[in-house]
Amino acid sequence: MITVEEFHQDFLQSILSDSESRGLMKAQSFFELVCEDLMRVGDLTNNYEMAEFIKPGCEVYGYDYDVDRKIFTLINFQFFQEDTIETLTRQHITQKFTRLKKFASLSMDSLYQDLEETSDAYSLAFNLYRNAQNKLIDKFRFIILTDGKLTSTITSIPNESIEGISCEHKIIDINYLFSIYMSENGSGSYEINLNIPYLEVQTQSDEYQSYLAIMDGEELFKIYDEYGQKLLEENVRTFLQFRGGVNQGIRNTIQYKPDMFFAYNNGITATATNVETKNGKITKITDFQIVNGGQTTSSIYAAKKNSKIDISKISVQMKLSVVNNIEKKGEFVSSVSQFANTQNKVNKSDFFSNSPFHKEMKDYSKRIWVSTRDGSQKRIHWFYERVRGEYLNEQAYLTKAKKNQFQLENPKDKLIEKTFLAKSENAWDRKPHIVSKGAQYSFEEFAKSVTDTLEKNHMAITEKYFRDAVSRVILFRKTEKIVSQASWYENAFRAQTVAYSIALLSHAIHKRKVFFDFSKIWEEQQLPIELIELMKVITKKVYERITNPPAGSANIAQWCKKEACWKDVSTIEFDLSPLKKLVITTDEEKFEQKSGKKEKELDSGIEIQAFVIRTNFEHWMQLQGYYLSNNNMKSLTITQRDILKKYTDGKIPLPSEKQAKVLYALYQKALKEGWEVITGSKSGYL
Structure with missing residues (x-):
């Protein structure tokens, strides 16, 4: 069983890895990771945004607006970054809440008029002012996020009011985050x-x-x-x-x-x-x-x-x-x-959590090794985390030696969370306006896209797709670093700049009817220098374009969520010739895809054999009964009838790969026709 101390250590490592791999401040990674957890369990909506504003007596780092319940949330944090769990004292709490309330009061008194329109803080102050003026705020909720633990001397915080609007106080500490982890992993x-x-x-x-x-x-x-x-x-x-x-x-x-x-x-x-x-x-x-x-x-x-x-x-x-x-x-x-x-x-994509996509990605992440660079002989995995906390949960019952081995083979900076993968894929798929709407919108769009793809071709998630998807994650993270370190970057709209820059690169390549060769990134596990230099050019052009929206679209964050913004950015021109060695033709891409599907067919053949063998034998007897009834057997070929009969008669104790594919196809055919298995005993699959 994982303890809260072990969870705290893993949590800090997650922040460190995230900040280093993406070029973020640790505080930014802390805020983003915690808010994603809170959104997933319903404590925040998908409208939450980071917006930093600090001045004497006033401090805020983010906000959220629940349209249904008319609750406006202001977020502050106390990030200790210590190896041991620190205590959030009464003094910390009083100070942080006081500064949030001060910001709320100033915002309702037109603070936005004194702020730079291209800042995140302007969007926050303006939205708060507008909603308050229109009587669309029934409650303020002030939240403090911390990696420490709440002092035991505080059991409740009395509600107050600001200009007639009631205020609720909430503290999200390490114990609260631990309870989310425990809840999602079977307890809590x-x-x-x-x-x-x-x-x-x-x-x-x-x-x-x-x-x-x-x-x-x-x-x-x-x-x-x-x-x-x-x-x-x-x-x-x-x-x-x-x-x-x-x-x-x-x-x-x-x-x-x-x-x-x-x-x-x-x-x-x-x-x-x-x-x-x-x-x-x-x-x-x-x-x-x-x-x-x-x-x-x-x-x-x-x-x-x-x-x-x-x-x-x-x-x-x-x-x-x-x-x-x-x-x-x-x-x-x-x-x-x-x-x-x-x-x-x-839509079927609403149940994407049950999609075979996750199983495929998890299987590849466990099976495919990556050679580290700089002469090291160590080989590692990219860890695909479908559920937040899965990385930690897989170590829960390992011995110290086995846990060390797991962490060496699955380093924290090689972890891919499903919503981050969705952002990366949507950006390359030329949907930056969707990415700009937030993680959940982006993930929903990604779920639709993958579901549609799998319905057309159930073997679409090949080993090549996994390698290319990881390469696109590397591209996304490096682009975040490029923006964060740029001299022109003013600490606002990094996420939008990154998504639009990658989409613009993809658009330029797509427009020329060639394909980017992601194998170069996969082999080196880093971007080629030519691509790094080009992304420096692209990101600057994109940043200048999106931070100068057309008249009537002064709110940059909202402008970036519109398809019109993408249409505007997609017209930016730049020289693509530096990448001539990194693109391939249509014929080459088709060959790569065909090769990937051949590998996939081999894996599927083995999986199908396992399905046939592990499925309860009684179900195969029922299947034969289905085909014998109502002359359904006439719809089968002689070979299909023969294999089904021999298998149910016990004459094929271990079906070959070809025989298994025939049996599997008959099974799926019957299910599509409305056949239902009568479950009287357990099966490996049903």
Whole structure:
């Protein structure tokens, strides 16, 4: 089991590696890593931004605005950077909160007018002023981030108000971050107190227990108001953030037919790890997650919050499933979410967390070695981290010697987190305006792209793709360093400059109908000097263009999120000739892709054999029964019939690769036609 001290050490190493590999200040890496964690669990929205402003008595490093709940968050931090866990004292806390409040007051008093329009602080001060003027802030939330621990002498901080707006205080310390890690890796939880009637549903499964419950509108509103997006399972949260908005049909029912809401609406589907009951009421739910019905939840909330509609007469039905095996919580919640949403128009990319893409990337990251440079004989891996904390979790039960070996073979600076990969890939795919919208928007776009690609060609994620993707990560990180170290850089809009610069390079190459040879980067694990020098030229041109937006688009951060900005930047001209040795023709690229697919087919052949052998034999008997019924056997070739019969008769104890491919194809064909496996026993795959 990982201790909080071990987590703290790993956390500091993550910051150090991130800052060194990307050319960031450690404080910037600290802020970004913590905010990504908070966004992922629903404590921040995907609107959060870094915006530094420091002057005597006033200090802020970032902000967030929750549109649904009208909560404006201001973020400060105390980054100790010590090997041992320091204590965040009462004096630290008082000082940091006081400075945040001062900034809020100044901003509401038109601070933005005294700031440079091209600064991040201007965007923050202007957004706060505008929302306050338009009565769109119901609450301020002041957050302090720290790598230390909160002093034990403080158990609560009284709420206050600024110009009639209530203020909430929150401290995110190392123990809070550790609880996020533990929660995402099988333990850790949060509890919700409520009082709702229920009916227990008897099931034959040992894996879960189900309840049918009734929740009134006010109860649902109160829970969402307190916990926000934390209630929503990741798939549903992503769905709401990208396709959100009040459903007009739900709103009409709430407003004009509240007594019919129960009859008209499907209600919500939720999961939990534990419930407590008393006198026919559910009184406490642990790890409550809404996996279907997020639109219903947000619409009810918005009806009262924004439109002041009475929701007291609304009754919402809830199907609650409680997982019995805590170790399988993540898998259980994800599966229930996927199947509960199949009746709605939710894209397959919304369930990208279950995509074979991650398995392929993880397999390649474990199998492919990289030779280090400068004469070293050591070989290492690039570690693909699909879930934050996975790197640390894989070391949890290793001996000291094995842990040292793991860290040598998987150095922290060679870790690729999935959202960072999405930024890198989207930038090269000429979507810098998407990258500029934030990590979650970028990841959603990447999920759509990969899902579409895999649907057209399930063997698209080859070893070549993995090597090229890693090379693009190296390009992205080095470009961040180039910008950070440039004499013209004024400590603002680095992220936008990097994304647009890489997109512009890709656009210029794409326009000439040639391809960049990423093998050169992979072999050296660094950018060729010609490319470094060219990126210095490109980044300067891009920075000058995006920080001088057209009239009416003075907010640079917002301008960079628009496709019009990309269209403008894509017209920048530069000399591409220095890269003539680093590009290949269409024919050469086709040859490389073909070679990669041949390698992929070999791997797939082995995997298919494993699938056939490990799948419960009873399922193959059922499959034969499916094809024998209703003359389905006539749709098969003689070879297919023969192999299926011999395998189910036990005459092929160990099918060859070719025989396995035939059996696998028959299995998939039947599934597509609607055949369902009757599971009476366990299988390696089903």
